[in-house]
Amino acid sequence: MNTRIIMSNNHFEIIRAGINTTFQDKGRDNLYHIGIPFSGAMDNRNYLLANKLAGNKLDLPVIEFAYQGPLLRYNGEKINIVITGDVIFELRKKDNKIKGNCYESYQLENGDEIDILSTNKSVYGYLAISGEFEVKLQWGSCSINTKANIGSNNGKKLDNGQKINISKINLKQEKKKTNYFNSKVENIRVIKGTNFNYFSEDGKKNIFEKEFIVSKLSDRMGMRLEGPKIENIVNTNIKSEGLLKGVIQVPADGNPIIMLSDHGTIGGYPKIGVVASVDYDRLVQLSPGSKIKFKEIELSDAETLFKLYEMETQNLISQIK
Amino acid sequence: MIKNISNLGDAALYCDFGIEVNKQINSDVIKYFNAIKDKNIKGINNLTPSYNKLIISYDLKVTNSKEIKDKIESLDIRETQKIANKKLEIPVCCDDSFSLDMERLKKKLNLTREKIIGNFFNKEYFCYMTGFIAGMPFLGDLDENMRVQRLETPRVKVPKGSVGITEQFADIYTFESPGGWNIIGNTPLEVFDSSKEKEPNLINPGDTVIFKQITLDEYKNYNE
Numbered sequence: 206m207n208t209r210i211i212m213s214n215n216h217f218e219i220i221r222a223g224i225n226t227t228f229q230d231k232g233r234d235n236l237y238h239i240g241i242p243f244s245g246a247m248d249n250r251n252y253l254l255a256n257k258l259a260g261n262k263l264d265l266p267v268i269e270f271a272y273q274g275p276l277l278r279y280n281g282e283k284i285n286i287v288i289t290g291d292v293i294f295e296l297r298k299k300d301n302k303i304k305g306n307c308y309e310s311y312q313l314e315n316g317d318e319i320d321i322l323s324t325n326k327s328v329y330g331y332l333a334i335s336g337e338f339e340v341k342l343q344w345g346s347c348s349i350n351t352k353a354n355i356g357s358n359n360g361k362k363l364d365n366g367q368k369i370n371i372s373k374i375n376l377k378q379e380k381k382k383t384n385y386f387n388s389k390v391e392n393i394r395v396i397k398g399t400n401f402n403y404f405s406e407d408g409k410k411n412i413f414e415k416e417f418i419v420s421k422l423s424d425r426m427g428m429r430l431e432g433p434k435i436e437n438i439v440n441t442n443i444k445s446e447g448l449l450k451g452v453i454q455v456p457a458d459g460n461p462i463i464m465l466s467d468h469g470t471i472g473g474y475p476k477i478g479v480v481a482s483v484d485y486d487r488l489v490q491l492s493p494g495s496k497i498k499f500k501e502i503e504l505s506d507a508e509t510l511f512k513l514y515e516m517e518t519q520n521l522i523s524q525i526k
Numbered sequence: 527m528i529k530n531i532s533n534l535g536d537a538a539l540y541c542d543f544g545i546e547v548n549k550q551i552n553s554d555v556i557k558y559f560n561a562i563k564d565k566n567i568k569g570i571n572n573l574t575p576s577y578n579k580l581i582i583s584y585d586l587k588v589t590n591s592k593e594i595k596d597k598i599e600s601l602d603i604r605e606t607q608k609i610a611n612k613k614l615e616i617p618v619c620c621d622d623s624f625s626l627d628m629e630r631l632k633k634k635l636n637l638t639r640e641k642i643i644g645n646f647f648n649k650e651y652f653c654y655m656t657g658f659i660a661g662m663p664f665l666g667d668l669d670e671n672m673r674v675q676r677l678e679t680p681r682v683k684v685p686k687g688s689v690g691i692t693e694q695f696a697d698i699y700t701f702e703s704p705g706g707w708n709i710i711g712n713t714p715l716e717v718f719d720s721s722k723e724k725e726p727n728l729i730n731p732g733d734t735v736i737f738k739q740i741t742l743d744e745y746k747n748y749n750e
Contacts, residue, residue, distance in 0.1 A: 234571040237583070238559065239718075239727045240657035240700075243572075344723060353660050354701065355720060396535050444547055445658070447574025447581035449538050470657040471576055479535030482586050504591060507536035511586050 215281030215336075217369040223321065225271040225425070226363040227349035228340050228356065229331075231264050236344060237447060237470050241355065244348040244466050247329045247425060247489040250518050251289040251387075255333035257525045258287040258310055258381045266340045266347040266357070268332040268369070271425075272492075274321025275332075275363065281371065285310045285378045286319065290330030291387045291490075294321040309382040310335070327387065327490040335378050339370035350467050352426060383525050390487045393480055395499045396507055398453065400475035403439040408459075411435060412477055413501050417461065421493040425467040428488070430497065434459030437475060445473040451480035451488075453499075465489060481507040483514045527554055531598065533591050534581060539598065541580040547666075547694070551578045552654045556732045561603045569594065575731055576655045577664075611732040616698070616713055618647075618689050618737045619745035624712035626688070627677070631708055634674045645669050646710060646737060651696060653733045661700040661718025663729040668694050680706030687712045689737070696737075698729075714740075714748035 219226075229252065232245020246252030246269055256263045268275070274292065287310040288294055294305040297318040305311065305319075307330075313319070324330050340347035340357040347357040354360030363369070401409065417432035441457035448454075452464045454474035463480060464472075466489075480488055481502060491497055502510075527543070534540040541558065543551050559575040562582065569589030574581040584594050620643055622628070631642055651665035668691060676692050681704065684690070688699040690707025697707055700718035717728045729735060740748070 235573075237572040237574040237581075238656065238731070240660040240662055343720065352703075355660065396533070399532060399534055399540050444545075444577050444579075445655075445664070446576040446579040447657075449535060449581065449583060451535055451537075469659065470574060471655065472658070476534070479538075482536050504533050504536055508586070508590055511536060515587055 215284065215371040215374060217277040217279055217371075219275055219363055219365055219367045219369065220278055220318070221276040222363050222365050222367070223270045223273045223275040226275050227269050227351070228266045228338065228347045228358065229269040229349070230266045230347050232348050232466065233344040233346040240470050241344070241353065242350070242466065242468050242470055243450065244350045244356070244425075245346065246331065247466055248290065248331075248486045250486050250521075251329070251331050253518065253522060254308065254383070254385065254525075255287055255289040255331040257522050258289070258308060258383065259285060259333035259335045260375055260377060260379060260381065261333060261335065261337075263522070265333070266338050268338070268363075270321060270330055270332070271324070271328050273323050274330060276318065276320045277369070278316070278318045279313045280315055282315070282374060283378060284313050284371070284374050285335035285380070286313055287311070287333050287381070288321065288330060289333075291325045291327045292321060292330040293323050293325055294319060308385050310380055312378065312380075324492075326389075326492060328492050329489060334371060336374040337372050339372040352467055381525055383521065385521060387490065388487070390484065391496050392498050392500045393484045393488050394502045394507065394510070395453065395478040395480055396502060396504060398476035398478040400443060401477055403437050403475040404455070404477060405436040405438045408435040408437070412461070413499055415498075417497045419491050419493050419495045419497060423493060425465055427465050427468060428463040428491070430461045430463070432460075435461060435477065439475075441475070442473050443475055445471045448472045449479065451482070451485055452476050453478040453480065463488070481510065483507065483510040528558065531595055536591065537583055537586045539582040539591065539594055541582065541598070543578045543580070545578065547577040547654075549652050552652070553732070555580050557603055558601075559731065561601060562598070565601070567594070567597050574657065576657075611734065612730070613734045613736075614729060615736050615738050616715055616717075617740045617744070617748065618711040618713050619740050619742055620711040621742040621745070624688070624709070626709040628710070631674060631710065635672060637671065642672070642710070643739065645672050646691075646696075647739045648736065651735045651737070653729050653731050653735060654695070655731050656727055656729065659700060659703050660720070661727045662697055663717070663735070665696045665735050666694045668696060674708055676706040677708065680704055684709065685712065687714065687717075689713055712745070714745050
């Protein structure tokens with residue numbers, strides 16, 4: 206890596222933290238059995254693209270924000286930054302304002318500001334620097350899980366007035382750019398869950414035929430849906446057992462909840478389905494009020510589709526020179 | 527032993543050990559959990575044992591359902607070394623300031639405070655699983671006459687260290703969290719220590735726990 210330790214105090218000042226701004230990376234594994242979920246960047250493809258466009262190793266920590274992002278003032282030596290996702294932001298330099306484009310790196314100089322105004326009809330965006338943030342790792346990951354207070358920044362989201370220290374700046378600061386459009390999906394592919402037969406004929410039909418709306422009560426832990434009630438005819442509770450991201454649980458009120466990256470590791474509501482891995486990155490980007498429709502697929506199709514999605518991600522990455 | 531293996535989504539296997547909740551079935555789950563952990567099977571990135579299920583998650587970039595299923599089915603779990611399970615004593619104080627649901631328990635169980643405390647302490651509990659929140663142990667079994675449902679409306683904040691009961695189980699809130707269990711007391715013991723990278727959990731599946739009653743003074747001086 207073309208990195209060097211800078212003795213000076215390169216950092217961002219957080220003028221406005223935004224709604225839910227955290228450090229994230231690939232997350233932590235092999236801890237479900239003690240109650241700790243994966244966490245990590247919600248939209249993995251945009252996380253990888255951010256690091257690649259910043260000229261970093263792909264698994265470095267980045268800043269994830271949701272809806273409204275942070276307003277940051279930079280103090281230090283010249284550094285490149287890049288934003289991925291579908292994000293509206295601007296850069297404020299001494300005498301001019303630049304409307305920023307995602308998937309294109311920009312150079313920041315001492316005193317410059319980045320104002321991440323909002324994500325555009327989506328939820329998560331990523332900010333990477335051409336270098337490394339100073340973060341604390343816990344179980345090999347910086348990922349902040351605010352519910353369990355695990356990860357960097359004492360497991361808390363970033364706050365107004367805090368400093369974000371930069372421990373390394375890459376020696377090479379090359380302008381990088383790629384063309385990528387986040388495709389919007391309304392159809393989320395789902396594999397039937399282990400308790401599919403707990404639901405009434407209407408419930409089983411409705412889950413794959415009717416439209417649901419993403420509720421405001423959605424965060425990094427879970428996405429709640431509103432729509433036709435999914436009626437349970439067997440038992441509205443099961444003996445508590447493991448959960449995974451993408452599992453669709455239906456509690457007694459008949460409104461599905463999809464487990465997301467910071468989910469509790471065990472739960473006792475019947476599982477009607479599991480979102481196919483291929484659609485997870487796009488699922489998490491559905492903002493409250495969005496329509497969502499589930500489409501049933503078989504395991505073998507889900508495996509093939511994921512392979513194709515993964516190949517596409519690798520292609521996008523390798524195109525960035 | 528495993529009755530059936532199915533898939534839970536495209537990145538996990540769902541091993542079903544039965545529908546009952548008892549020590550025998552749970553010990554089988556834990557045996558498999560330990561055996562698979564020992565084997566370090568490539569691609570497996572998480573194991574979640576619970577009362578009577580074991581969920582095996584894997585990285586779909588590295589492996590797939592069939593490969594992992596074949597490996598699990600060919601596993602000879604007799605080979606695995608016996609895991610040394612611990613016996614632990616957990617101090618719990620039932621001062622009124624801690625036993626938030628004592629009045630409710632007296633009413634629901636139709637027992638006196640003394641009787642409830644007498645039934646709860648000085649008996650062995652078995653750790654079926656840990657999770658929901660980091661490090662929370664699910665301990666059983668409570669006596670038949672001590673079994674009660676969750677609160678109708680869960681608390682938004684259950685204090686750290688709270689010891690709760692519901693149905694046949696007791697649990698310990700390892701940090702402040704929402705929750706619906708009936709709170710009987712509080713432990714000054716650090717049951718989950720996130721600063722420990724290796725073994726943050728004090729209590730692990732398969733361990734035996736005995737609750738020991740302490741006074742408020744003992745509680746206050748516990749961490750001195």
